[in-house]
Amino acid sequence: MSPVPQLAAGVIDANLMRRAMGRFLTGVAVVTALAADGSPHGMTLNSLTSVCLDRPILLICISLEARTTQAIDETGTFAVSILTPRQEPIARRFALPGEDHFAGLPLVYCNHEVPVVPQAIAHLGCSVERCVTAGDHAVVFGTPRTVGDSDRAPLGFLGGRFGDYVDRGHEPIQWFF
Numbered sequence: 001m002s003p004v005p006q007l008a009a010g011v012i013d014a015n016l017m018r019r020a021m022g023r024f025l026t027g028v029a030v031v032t033a034l035a036a037d038g039s040p041h042g043m044t045l046n047s048l049t050s051v052c053l054d055r056p057i058l059l060i061c062i063s064l065e066a067r068t069t070q071a072i073d074e075t076g077t078f079a080v081s082i083l084t085p086r087q088e089p090i091a092r093r094f095a096l097p098g099e100d101h102f103a104g105l106p107l108v109y110c111n112h113e114v115p116v117v118p119q120a121i122a123h124l125g126c127s128v129e130r131c132v133t134a135g136d137h138a139v140v141f142g143t144p145r146t147v148g149d150s151d152r153a154p155l156g157f158l159g160g161r162f163g164d165y166v167d168r169g170h171e172p173i174q175w176f177f
Contacts (some may be wrong), residue, residue: 081117
């Protein structure tokens with residue numbers, strides 16, 4: 001492994017950081033919210049994690065400038081839809097900044113307060129618990145209020161590319177005690 005060039009002591013170039021973090025395989029999700037005026041907003045994200053299971057909390061990171069972030073801030077609710085490989089076009093659609101992501105799409109709510117992506121492998125309807133500003137992003141902690149899931153495979157994202165997850169046939173690892 002070659003050393004990572006630094007701009008100044010302790011400061012890493014943004015492109016190098018992007019490349020290094022691009023080595024981390026993630027899933028792909030769409031976060032959605034309704035603005036106070038009722039208009040739907042959404043964006044693709046791969047910064048999603050379960051923070052706590054005892055009292056379920058999840059975390060998403062979203063751009064401070066995004067309309068979706070403003071809608072979440074206005075209403076205190078959002079939903080996360082975890083996508084399948086067949087939903088790559090939806091991921092690409094919701095990744096375009098400034099677009100009307102819902103144009104031509106029916107609004108589907110399932111049992112959530114805000115619209116979700118139909119046929120996603122999981123939906124989580126959340127209330128905002130806390131929001132922290134970190135650089136140009138909002139780190140939003142949400143408490144799931146509604147959840148639905150299926151056992152289909154997820155869409156993956158690695159190095160700026162979408163891909164499929166391949167199950168190697170091993171028994172699930174029970175890594176929590």
